[in-house]
Amino acid sequence: MKxxxxxxxxxxxxxxxxxxxxxxxxxxACHHCKxxxxxxxxxxxxxxxxxxxxxFDDVNCMMTFLDSDxxxxxxxxxxxxxxxxxxxxxxxxxxxxxxxxxxxxxxMASEVAAFATEKSMMEYKSKLxxxxxxxxxxxxxxx
Numbered sequence: 001m002k003x004x005x006x007x008x009x010x011x012x013x014x015x016x017x018x019x020x021x022x023x024x025x026x027x028x029a030c031h032h033c034k035x036x037x038x039x040x041x042x043x044x045x046x047x048x049x050x051x052x053x054x055x056f057d058d059v060n061c062m063m064t065f066l067d068s069d070x071x072x073x074x075x076x077x078x079x080x081x082x083x084x085x086x087x088x089x090x091x092x093x094x095x096x097x098x099x100x101x102x103x104x105x106x107x108m109a110s111e112v113a114a115f116a117t118e119k120s121m122m123e124y125k126s127k128l129x130x131x132x133x134x135x136x137x138x139x140x141x142x143x
Contacts, residue, residue: 031054040088041084063142066139086116093135112138
């Protein structure tokens with residue numbers, strides 16, 4: 001009987017875990033614009049504290065969704081963005097370093113790429129003739 005109780009507790013704990021999901025390029029659709037995710041250098045994901053996952057093909061779609069009535073008052077366990085230099089790798093969106101340039105060809109024309117480190121962002125800033133945006137500035141750009 002004790003073993004059964006522990007199994008039940010373990011199943012409950014694992015079924016309630018809130019985790020990000022990998023983006024499945026070529027299969028997943030953007031929650032906002034409904035287009036299929038295709039470019040592995042771009043994408044984002046929001047995971048609510050209740051475990052609901054929203055996937056996006058571009059930061060533009062993610063920002064528009066964050067400012068929508070659909071998630072007003074919603075608390076997020078994860079806000080993630082894809083690292084431009086490490087395709088398919090999530091980084092915390094609020095800690096990322098963003099560059100905006102018309103040389104960045106993103107899926108929904110945000111012209112924004114995210115970088116995991118300031119050093120990597122600075123290396124690409126002049127190559128892409130880009131401007132740096134913090135998380136707050138990025139949010140303001142898409143309001």
